[in-house]
Amino acid sequence: MLSKNNPIQRNQLAMITLDQLVPENHLVRKMEAMLTFAAMNLKKMAN
Numbered sequence: 001m002l003s004k005n006n007p008i009q010r011n012q013l014a015m016i017t018l019d020q021l022v023p024e025n026h027l028v029r030k031m032e033a034m035l036t037f038a039a040m041n042l043k044k045m046a047n
Contacts, residue, residue, distance in 0.1 A: 022028050
């Protein structure tokens, strides 16, 4: 836990990504896949 009495802990950093936080079968991942697919189709149609 961070506290005013221990400055060492306040200087530590944790790097995480959304991929680490969102489970594989979560609705957000399905939506992301559909949006990515739709964006690729739009790019194809524009060319």
